Amino acid sequence: MIRSSPNLPAPHAPQAERAGRRRLSRDERLAYLLLLPALGAVFVIVTIPFVLVLIQSVSADDGTLIGLRNYTRALGNPLLYDAIRATGVYSVIVLPIEILLGLSFALLVHRTVRWPGVRAAIYVLAILPLVVPPVAIGVVARLVYAPSYGVLNVILERVGLTHHEVNWLGDPTLAMLAVASVDIWQWTPFVYLVLFSGLQTVPRESVEAAQIDGADWWAQFRFIDLFYLRPLFLLIIFFRLADVLRVFDHVFILTGGGPGTTTQLLSLYIYRVEFKFFDSGQAAALAVLVLVSFSILYRLISRALPLERT
């Protein structure tokens, strides 16, 4: 092995450096070596499947390459647009409600609860919905909304709010609200936890200075808290949008995508294309289209909500 001496220039060193191919130092080599297992895992778990999906999306069942035919078929299926519409409606319901509720809880706890024990208890309560398996949540939600024996109808009738059974899962609008409510219940705590931790980073001096200047709670929120929370909104929207595209379990259990296809979200639609229609090419094309669309959407959102505080 040739070692470069600190006193003598390495042969052809200027050319190599010009070409950007200087020899790695021992520390750099070690750093790369240490990174290798993690990169290897990412390569095996993420990159290889993605490349396989890309190949599958341009292949027929027998493996022959067919260009963009799977994409054409995927985009030509009217059920795709039903699924996009359903996913859009679902997102428009759950995201604003989860963010507003999560923000309200975070501000409320941040400003009113001082005792650490109560804060810890709220923290634990907020974690609980996040760790319950979505399938279990779906089953419980079905007991709440089910026709004829659902708990919600019983309560509504007992308190006199309704005098007949509300068809929560059979009416298209109510079914969408029912599946969305499950998402809101499970994921509002996530928004709360992120924003609450963001509020902890707001410097106390800034708040006190604002209070001395006579700022009311709304001014404090608008000009101080919001400034520190803005990057977190991007994080929340990014994670929640990604989650909405993967929503499956509770919708499958509650409505099975029905009535008709009114709650058949994109994930359920792609699942059916793959595992009911066994159309792997079209399912792969759909997966790639969703990924590309989501990346574009993310770029647009990140322009509106920059990650850095400005």
Added chain:
Amino acid sequence: MQPITRREFVKRTAVAGAMLTSIPAILEACSTGTPTSNKPSKLTIAAVQGAEDGPLKKVAPMYQSQTGITMEIVEFPYDQLFEKLVTTFQANGSSYDLCMMDDPWMPKFGTMGALQPLDSNFGFTRDSDIPSIVYDVGTWPPPRGPVPPSEQGKTQHLYGITIVGNVEMFMYRKDLASSPPGSWDDVLANAQKFNKANFYGYVIRGKATNPASSDSLPILWSFGGDIFDTSWKVVLDSTASIDAITFLTQTLKKYAEPGAENTDAGDRDRLIAIGQAFQSTTWPAEVTGVVEAAGVSQVAGKMAYIPIPKGPSGKGLGMMGNWLLGIPKGSSNGSAAADFIKWLIKTDNMKTYVQNGGIPTRTSLLNDSTLGQANPYFPALAQSLAASPNWRPRTDQWNAVETIYGTAVNQAVAGLKTPKDALTAAASQIRAAMKQAGYPS
């Protein structure tokens, strides 16, 4: 001992680790694809979780104690089992020596060539005590009805043996009605007669896709409708088909439970079991699991079970929902797996299986009065099997067809579309899917 450098230690550890981790792969590679006649130490069964595999779990230890072969039953929910089997078969995996299969899956697995033939490889022959339809449903290509274009000309083989002799039947409250409904008109008349507040004249299992499909197909057939004709031409938008679905989703629905578009088997059983409904279609597992279960049901002993009533076509056609056992091609324990199936369907062993909640296929057991006392639906099941019930169209595209058809029926039940509009749109989608799969459109 000479000390070694750190670099040398890391190198030696890496080499030793690589060798150790590769040993199982090398052993696996040596054993793959070499079927052995030696007795294996274990047989692994991929099974569906629920009432269908419960009796199997109870009798498997008996086989284990007789042969010394450990029986491992790996359970999956219905949908997951199908997906797991398809992906395993695509990879020609050897994870399972036996697999439970719902009968509509047979075309998919038959077309894939995923199973080992039981007749030519392991000497299975037909038993006169088991209705021939039971063997037919495990045979591929299908011995009757239309054959998929890709399968025409292939030699027929037996690939699956039924271990759960499910056929869809009809149940009604015998303590309220003086005679069984002979036709769907009688069903409607009874629904009108007995319908009252908090007591529904009929229960529709109308949840989207599989439930709505399973519930409506016997009515569709009994009205003379169908999804395909004998040459795979889609006839779902025929007058008879539309009449059948109109009857279910509009005429009969007037007397059905609220939220029928979201009712699945569990909801139906609950309504029947708490005495809030008069009649519906049913599957054997629902009868033993809920409707006749002591301590669970308020109507145990009050229900009667009959074959599917006749429709305007003059026929009452039940639907098969047999669960079969097959041997995946990837299994290297085929002989031992076949021995287990032979053991399970022997009359004595099947009797024990039935005593543990199993649903038999042997006519002698279905007509056994002692067993019939504990299983009041056995005579209806025997009649249904003897009358050669319909099976779902034998195409590997069935899952796609069922999803489209079951969604259309659900739309009609929910009132989102008229039966005619829903079926016309579904027929168009099915035509496109079948054309794509190489069927005549």
